[in-house]
Amino acid sequence: xxxxxxxxxxxxxxxxxxxxxxVNAELIEARCPDAPTRTRxxxxxxxxxxxxxxxRELRRTLPPALxxxxxxxxxx
Numbered sequence: 001x002x003x004x005x006x007x008x009x010x011x012x013x014x015x016x017x018x019x020x021x022x023v024n025a026e027l028i029e030a031r032c033p034d035a036p037t038r039t040r041x042x043x044x045x046x047x048x049x050x051x052x053x054x055x056r057e058l059r060r061t062l063p064p065a066l067x068x069x070x071x072x073x074x075x076x
Contacts, residue, residue, distance in 0.1 A: 007062065014055050022048040 025048060029041035 011055055011059050015052065018048050018052050018055070022052070 022045060025041045025044035029038050029045060032038050032041065
């Protein structure tokens, strides 16, 4: 991970955390017999998917040099 620029690493970490939230919310949504809880889990799924889309969109709009910038201290 040290070869990634700081922003690319941040995107990677955000995707990992959002993936965990998404999987758990989908499990609750699929397995919970309580309708209000399923509805709340569905809201979490929608929010996590929206956040993942926002991260991807932001990544596409940033200049590649910013995403690939390697911390100069890691070269020493």
